[in-house]
Amino acid sequence: MALRCLHLRDSNPVMWERLLSLESHCEERKKTQRYEADRTTIAEFVRRFFCLQDFDEEEILRICGIIQVNGHEVPVTDPPHVAVYDEASLLEHSCRPNCAKSFSPDGGLIIHTVEPVLKGQHLSICYTDALWGTANRRHHLAETKFFWCSCVRCADPTEFGTYFSAIRCLNKLCEGYLLPEKSLLEEFDAESVSWQCNRCSASEPSGRVFAILERVGVALSRMQKGDPEVCKRFLEEYASELHPNHYYLTDVRIALAQLHGQTGDTGLPGVSDHDLSEKISLCRKVLALINALVPGEHRIRGVLMFELHAAVAEEARRASNQGQLDPIALRDSLLESKRLLMEASLLLRHEPETLPEGKIALQARRNLADMNQLLQNIHASIGDMPL
Numbered sequence: 001m002a003l004r005c006l007h008l009r010d011s012n013p014v015m016w017e018r019l020l021s022l023e024s025h026c027e028e029r030k031k032t033q034r035y036e037a038d039r040t041t042i043a044e045f046v047r048r049f050f051c052l053q054d055f056d057e058e059e060i061l062r063i064c065g066i067i068q069v070n071g072h073e074v075p076v077t078d079p080p081h082v083a084v085y086d087e088a089s090l091l092e093h094s095c096r097p098n099c100a101k102s103f104s105p106d107g108g109l110i111i112h113t114v115e116p117v118l119k120g121q122h123l124s125i126c127y128t129d130a131l132w133g134t135a136n137r138r139h140h141l142a143e144t145k146f147f148w149c150s151c152v153r154c155a156d157p158t159e160f161g162t163y164f165s166a167i168r169c170l171n172k173l174c175e176g177y178l179l180p181e182k183s184l185l186e187e188f189d190a191e192s193v194s195w196q197c198n199r200c201s202a203s204e205p206s207g208r209v210f211a212i213l214e215r216v217g218v219a220l221s222r223m224q225k226g227d228p229e230v231c232k233r234f235l236e237e238y239a240s241e242l243h244p245n246h247y248y249l250t251d252v253r254i255a256l257a258q259l260h261g262q263t264g265d266t267g268l269p270g271v272s273d274h275d276l277s278e279k280i281s282l283c284r285k286v287l288a289l290i291n292a293l294v295p296g297e298h299r300i301r302g303v304l305m306f307e308l309h310a311a312v313a314e315e316a317r318r319a320s321n322q323g324q325l326d327p328i329a330l331r332d333s334l335l336e337s338k339r340l341l342m343e344a345s346l347l348l349r350h351e352p353e354t355l356p357e358g359k360i361a362l363q364a365r366r367n368l369a370d371m372n373q374l375l376q377n378i379h380a381s382i383g384d385m386p387l
């Protein structure tokens with residue numbers, strides 16, 4: 001990537017100037033280990049191996065900084081590649097962005113709004129993982145993009161009342177939750193801020209809280225996420241330490257919501273009634289949480305809506321077969337399933353078909369045609385007007 005960028009100097013001077021106009025954070029980078037690693041593995045190597053002595057080390061390291069600060073990982077190739085888009089580099093970061101990005105099959109960048117944007121309002125995307133907790137997001141941004149985030153979400157320790165990063169009070173008799181004592185608006189690391197219970201006001205040093213989070217994080221990274229029973233055990237075990245909406249629990253719920261119906265070859269019809277209703281409630285719960293926290297997570301919302309539409313339709317089919325659902329109630333359940341399908345299809349409309357989300361979008365469009373046919377038959381049988 002660095003070599004391709006350097007090549008622009010002679011092959012495309014206009015593009016070269018546009019590249020150099022981007023932020024490189026060279027001064028901040030000089031204090032990092034990565035700067036020294038880039039010096040030996042990229043700058044020295046490029047100069048010696050490719051005999052490009054007319055680029056000095058500082059110039060090459062500036063390009064490395066531009067790539068680090070402005071690069072996007074493009075998942076449409078295998079392995080993914082990194083690309084810089086100069087106009088999109090103008091977009092600022094927010095942990096609750098009003099825009100989201102997708103990629104076209106040939107690696108073009110598509111920026112789409114995810115909520116209404118007023119004239120004059122800043123456009124933002126999320127530079128980090130929006131489903132990480134506040135301390136992790138801020139640390140990642142400070143390390144890689146060299147700023148302390150002060151977005152609306154970071155400014156609110158409760159993260160819009162979701163308690164996404166909260167853990168249970170360490171006093172077992174208290175039913176409250178621990179959160180950072182002050183909002184993280186200033187330039188300090190989460191490690192310097194104590195955590196306070198929202199009920200008994202007990203204060204805990206951040207080190208104690210982070211030790212718990214690290215222990216649970218290690219357990220999560222070691223667990224077999226492809227096994228529904230393992231996921232269920234994790235949720236049961238750590239419910240006593242974390243807020244019900246905590247990001248670790250949410251991560252496992254997202255996996256479990258998709259696993260029911262994917263393991264084995266019988267698909268959703270082979271899933272037990274219990275697991276089917278668990279799938280529905282997991283999808284609803286996580287969707288409500290993400291809608292409140294970060295509606296811009298369109299990919300995961302689209303995937304969960306697709307999963308939910310299938311589970312709702314399957315539950316209605318079972319109830320109808322057992323005579324527990326009259327045709328009108330069946331129609332209403334299928335209409336809900338259709339609404340979810342339409343929304344999934346809309347949310348995933350920019351995803352390329354080579355990626356799993358693009359395949360789901362394609363399947364959603366096919367299912368929609370089948371669903372319309374099914375609904376027409378039901379309308380005909382109950383003498384209803386088509387909807």
Ligand SMILES: C[S@@+](CC[C@H](N)C(=O)[O-])C[C@H]1O[C@@H](n2cnc3c(N)ncnc32)[C@H](O)[C@@H]1O
Nearest residue numbers: 022023069070089090091092093094145146147
């Ligand atoms: C991709 S560039 C964005 C364009 C850059 N501001 C420029 O003028 O070239 C990323 C850099 O912009 C700054 N930045 C972006 N979003 C920010 C935010 N929410 N708060 C503070 N700085 C931000 C940081 O310096 C970050 O490293």
